Amino acid sequence: EVQLVESGGGSVQAGGSLRLSCTASGFTFEDYTIGWFRQAPGKEREGVSCIDMRDRSTYYTDSVKGRFAISSDNAKNTVYLQMNSLNSEDTAVYYCSADTRPWWYCSGYGWAGDYWGRGTQVTVSS
DSSP states (O other): OOEEEEEOOEEEETTOOEEEEEEEESSOGGGSEEEEEEEOTTSOOEEEEEEETTTOOEEEOGGGTTTEEEEEEGGGTEEEEEEOSOOGGGOEEEEEEEESSOGGGGGSTTOOOSEEOOOEEEEEEO
């Protein structure tokens, strides 16, 4: 059974940090791009950051560059998203997704997502 399980969300004050984890099972982790997407109420889904496990190429949307860092632990089939200097604009449900498309699909509408997690809520209060 394919699963993507997110954890690490929560409530934090502006300026704080959180680390999200996405643990995968049921498919070959190293053959996919793993991405973090978020959706706030009334807004479209946004690609936040992705890592292509085939060559470790990464993508960050402009608003998180310098604040967020994506990393992976192949031994644990887990991708992390370290989020620092959080602000209210980062409040959203964060989803982990896996797709065989390359990392640059993370930024646009071409990301279909072969697999999706259920999401974890991140709330940043000012």
